[in-house]
Amino acid sequence: MNKLLGLLVIVGSLLLGWAWMEYADFRRMPLTIAQGSVIYEVPRGATLASVAEDLQAAGIIKKAQYLRWYGQYTGQANRIRAGEYRLTRDLVPDTLLALLVSGQSVNYSLTLLEGWNIRQVRAAVAAHAALQHTLGGLDDQELMDRLGLPGAHPEGQFFPDTYHFARGMTDLEFLRRAQRKMDDELAAAWAGRSEDLPLANAYEALILASIIEKETGQADERAAIAGVFTRRLRKRMKLQTDPTVIYGMGERFDGNLRRADLREDTPYNTYFHAGLPPTPICMPGRDALRAAVNPAPGKTLYFVSTGDGSHVFSETLVEHNAAVRKYQLKR
16 A cells, blocks of 8 residues: 555655646746737736637647646636737747736827828828727717717818827827827917917917918928918908818819919908908928918018929919919919
8 A cells, every 4th residue: 555655755756847848938938929029919807717718729839738837826817818929930838928017009000191181190090900880970060079079070180190009099089199190289379379479379370381381391491481371360361261262162273373363252262351261271390380370480471383393482472473384383
């Protein structure tokens, strides 16, 4: 009897030692991934046990129970977080579990471009596969209601930037981030404004910045263009800027602005109406916001495109007409 008991103890010790060695080897063994990396999703409500079984079934780890035991031993079994994780071949079970607990899931990005209008913004958001779409069928005013801005016009309310997020963020939360970012950028620009601007409030600065954004893509010209518009506003001259006319035409604009369009009475036709249009016409970027509230000094009241993205600035209508003949009419 004593011999049998002794034999059982020896066998048990050998088995325990073998299991411990296998467990230790498991913790040192890199994940089995055929290529450089793989994206693995931990669904909401998943447990470490279910994740371990799933990883074993996928051939990524060898022993699900060992990962489960390690999680229980370290107190991390109940701390894994839902999300998408990039698993690489340099991970071992210890660092794998640390990653799942960290919540550092894969980030996606979406860039809203300077000069986009609200239709383009909503189309880009609706097309992004990693966002959870909740706004389908809502018009622009219903969108602003959801954002807590009832009655606000949506144009110009979202800041153009690249935003990073995890899969599953709602389209509403994405737009809320962009809207709050515009609030912050506009407030910062308005706080640093020049004195004696012909602008009543920050919203008027946003409107002017949107026009500046559409008039030029060259950062070094934005303050000069802001100066022209500022001086025209002070003199109560009409702004006479084509982008506002185009915006007022909406989807009717076919890429060709005609003389008849300049005579059409829309709220955005700055050839027809003096002062600023009623709302922004696009999303202005940081440079346009700062130019709107810090216009370049000078006497110029006109500018015309040279065709290469730059502009010629003039102080008098005679000079301006000559520039138009040279660069637009090619005479």
